[in-house]
Amino acid sequence: MQTGAAIKESMADRLFLAVLYTILSLIMIAVAYPLIYIVSSSFSSSDAVIGGKVWIWPVDPTLNGYRAVFIYPEVWSGYVNSFVYTVLGTALSVTLTIMMAYPLSRKTFYGRHFFISLLLFAMIFNGGLIPYYLVVKALGLLNTIWAVVVPGALNIFSIIVAKTFFQTTIPNELYESASIDGCSDIRFLLKIVLPLSKPIIAVLTLWSAVGIWNSYFSALIFLNDKSLYPLQLILREILVMNNVQMTSMNLSPELIQKFEDMRNLLRYSVIVVASVPVLFLYPIAQKYFVQGVMIGSVKE
Amino acid sequence: MEPDKTIAAQTSVPVKSLFQDAVKKMMRHWQLYLVIALPTAFLITFNYIPMLGAQIAFKDYNPVQGIWNSPWVGWKHFEFFFGSPYFWPVIKNTLTISIYSLVVGIPSAIFLAVALNEVKHLRFKKTVQMVTYAPYFISVVVLIGMMQIILSPSTGLYGQLARLFGIDSPPDVMGSPAAFASLYVWSGIWQETGYGAIIYLAALSNVNPELYEAAKMDGATRLHKIVHIDLPAIRPTIIVLFILAVGGLLGVGFEKVYLLQTPLNLSASEIIATYVYKIGLIDANYSFAVAVGLFNSVVGFILILIANFIARKVSESSLF
Numbered sequence: 001m002q003t004g005a006a007i008k009e010s011m012a013d014r015l016f017l018a019v020l021y022t023i024l025s026l027i028m029i030a031v032a033y034p035l036i037y038i039v040s041s042s043f044s045s046s047d048a049v050i051g052g053k054v055w056i057w058p059v060d061p062t063l064n065g066y067r068a069v070f071i072y073p074e075v076w077s078g079y080v081n082s083f084v085y086t087v088l089g090t091a092l093s094v095t096l097t098i099m100m101a102y103p104l105s106r107k108t109f110y111g112r113h114f115f116i117s118l119l120l121f122a123m124i125f126n127g128g129l130i131p132y133y134l135v136v137k138a139l140g141l142l143n144t145i146w147a148v149v150v151p152g153a154l155n156i157f158s159i160i161v162a163k164t165f166f167q168t169t170i171p172n173e174l175y176e177s178a179s180i181d182g183c184s185d186i187r188f189l190l191k192i193v194l195p196l197s198k199p200i201i202a203v204l205t206l207w208s209a210v211g212i213w214n215s216y217f218s219a220l221i222f223l224n225d226k227s228l229y230p231l232q233l234i235l236r237e238i239l240v241m242n243n244v245q246m247t248s249m250n251l252s253p254e255l256i257q258k259f260e261d262m263r264n265l266l267r268y269s270v271i272v273v274a275s276v277p278v279l280f281l282y283p284i285a286q287k288y289f290v291q292g293v294m295i296g297s298v299k300e
Numbered sequence: 301m302e303p304d305k306t307i308a309a310q311t312s313v314p315v316k317s318l319f320q321d322a323v324k325k326m327m328r329h330w331q332l333y334l335v336i337a338l339p340t341a342f343l344i345t346f347n348y349i350p351m352l353g354a355q356i357a358f359k360d361y362n363p364v365q366g367i368w369n370s371p372w373v374g375w376k377h378f379e380f381f382f383g384s385p386y387f388w389p390v391i392k393n394t395l396t397i398s399i400y401s402l403v404v405g406i407p408s409a410i411f412l413a414v415a416l417n418e419v420k421h422l423r424f425k426k427t428v429q430m431v432t433y434a435p436y437f438i439s440v441v442v443l444i445g446m447m448q449i450i451l452s453p454s455t456g457l458y459g460q461l462a463r464l465f466g467i468d469s470p471p472d473v474m475g476s477p478a479a480f481a482s483l484y485v486w487s488g489i490w491q492e493t494g495y496g497a498i499i500y501l502a503a504l505s506n507v508n509p510e511l512y513e514a515a516k517m518d519g520a521t522r523l524h525k526i527v528h529i530d531l532p533a534i535r536p537t538i539i540v541l542f543i544l545a546v547g548g549l550l551g552v553g554f555e556k557v558y559l560l561q562t563p564l565n566l567s568a569s570e571i572i573a574t575y576v577y578k579i580g581l582i583d584a585n586y587s588f589a590v591a592v593g594l595f596n597s598v599v600g601f602i603l604i605l606i607a608n609f610i611a612r613k614v615s616e617s618s619l620f
Contacts, residue, residue: 013522020415021424027412028431031490035434037457038446052460100339103332110325115336122347124547125601128593129573130580131353134367135346154342185331214439217555221581232441239445240559267449271442278437286433290498 042066042268046261049268065265069273072266075238078231079273081145082213085230089149090208097158097204098197102189104159105166106175123156129221136222147222148212148230155211158204165200165295166193203292206285210278231274238270357591370587377591386575391550394571397557398549400485406541408489409496414530416497417504418522432494444559447487448474475564484560499541503534539611547604550596572596 009017040058041049048059069075103109104116126132132151141147170193178188194201216232223229237243244263278285326333352367357377359370381387412432419425435443453459453470462470473479507529515525554573561569572592580589 010521016522017418020418024415024419024424024428028428031432031435031494034446034450034490037450041449050455052455052457052463096339096342099335100343103329103336106329106332108325109329109332110322115340118340118343118348122343124604125351126347126597127350127352127354128590128597129576130586130590130593131350131356132346133581134353134586135349139345151346154339154346159339185329186335189335210437214437214441215555216439216441221577232439235439235441235445236559239441239448242448267445271445274442275438282434282437285437286430289495290502 038268038271042265042272044265046264050264062261062265064261065269066273068262068266069269071262072244072270074226074229074234075231075270075273077227078229078234081228082231085145085148086209086212088145089153089212090205092149092153093155093158093208093212094201094204096154097162098194098201100154101159101162102166102193105163105170107172119156119159133221142222143224143228145228148218148228151222152212152218155208158207161292161295162200162204165197168295170196199288199291200295202284202288203295206281206288207292210281210285213278235270235274239267354590354594354597356587357594359587361587361590373587377588378595380588381592381595386570389567390570390572390575393568394550394552394573396481396568397484397571398545398552400481401488402542402545402549404485404489405492405496406538406545408493410500410534410538412493413497413500413504413534414526416501417530418526429494429497432497434494435491436495438491440556441559443487443491444556447483447560451483472564474560475562477565477568480560480565480568484556488556500534500537503537504530507533535615539615543604543607543611546607547600549603550600 036056037054040056041054042065043058043061043063044054045060045062045064048054053059100115100119104112106112136142136147136151141150174192175188178192183191214232216230216236219228219230219233223233244266356367356370358372358374359367360373360376361367361370365371416425416428419428438446448456450456451458451473453462453472458473459470462468473483511529512525515529520528550572552571552573554577557569557571558574558577561574573596576589576593576596579585579592
């Protein structure tokens, strides 16, 4: 009787659910459609794209858009640069985050509240763009890869999330028993805390990596040399400024015919190519990002 | 017992032993100070030294004399900013974008979370989440690039659709000042609602299932349960996110607005962040740009304190 009552939905509830499922399906389509459209267009001929024949599936399938990416050298230098910046920046950022978060998670760390106040104040107040720029300039980082990697490495929000993680998962008794056995603080961090902290390290790595890969601001203000540009700045020229500098000079006659086609399709294919690395991470990222947000939502 | 002695004992001796105590506590964990030294150096270099550098808002900065030796000029740059014809448009544009984002963004994420929470069909729920969450991983450059492609009046989907309905030359929305705020906000909704819903879903997953059972026994419909159980359960989360949003009202990010800007929509798209970038880093008018930036930081700081204070008064939850 009771289980029957729990499962059975009233008429009003069933109607309510039907409306809900419909709305959610519509939201899902609205979110997915622009992505599908861009991917399908990137595999279609440029005539079909410009002529408005592409709606869902590719029309006149061709790989010309992707050939264009291959012969556009700046995309590749941007790709390599972004990769280097992401790896270095993430390694630095995760290391710094743990180095700050772990001591702050220890209740017996004298001065803990002073450091936490220092972090919180920096989170809600800042000196502004120009003084920040002048510091980077004074350190001689301008127009070097370090300008993209170093200044933004410390993320206060990540530190707070990591600190919460350490507080909730590393029991104090563990430290006490280790310290009785003569284990030092640094040894304890390296040998016991880090192996227990794989989930938070994954969260921090993904946050940082996706953030660096997708950002263009540091590169815009700190870099002049085009050979140092990350992928996002190259994309900005192609997609937003509509500045495609492709020369047909070194192309074979057969390719020259395809040239205009490739030029037009480049804007679609480059979107796909730039987003693929993040999409590979997506299944893992989704799991860990959710975990990270949940840890972040736990209040001390 | 002599009162004088006890007072003396309470003041002088504990101070000394407090100090010794502190040193002892610090020595016990000296390695932790070693560990925290490097990130603290980063914090000071890239967060606190710029705060000191912000003093050039009150000076006429020139690179030869540097930050400390350039001459003081008082409030000159602030007065110039408050009196400049850019002041109100820039503030108005910034606030329009941020309030519009807040008013639409927070309810959208709540709606999605509450709706997903009602779905008992697990596969469907996972699929909706996975799809709505995906755009969060797209870079802002790619997002604006997609908008340019799709909203092009000649070749984009928007143009094609308009022609289907018999409009031969639809207006160029990407260049229109009137459409700017809506483009900014709704593209943000598209990109971030799935991500924003996660935090509310996490709060909803903590609701005691017995509450639902009890409500069911009392004859509550699903809508009743949403209003009387779900929404109160996520109230603290809403308040904290709202405080953060209010604190960020003047801090609209540079990256997206700058990419969406065109000479045509500048009257609606020039915000504080892009204005500071242009007068500071493009025109190298450092002191003036710092004054504008500092004004922004101080107002943002005050806003977040006020929001936090009000939240603490009217409810249990606050940020700090």
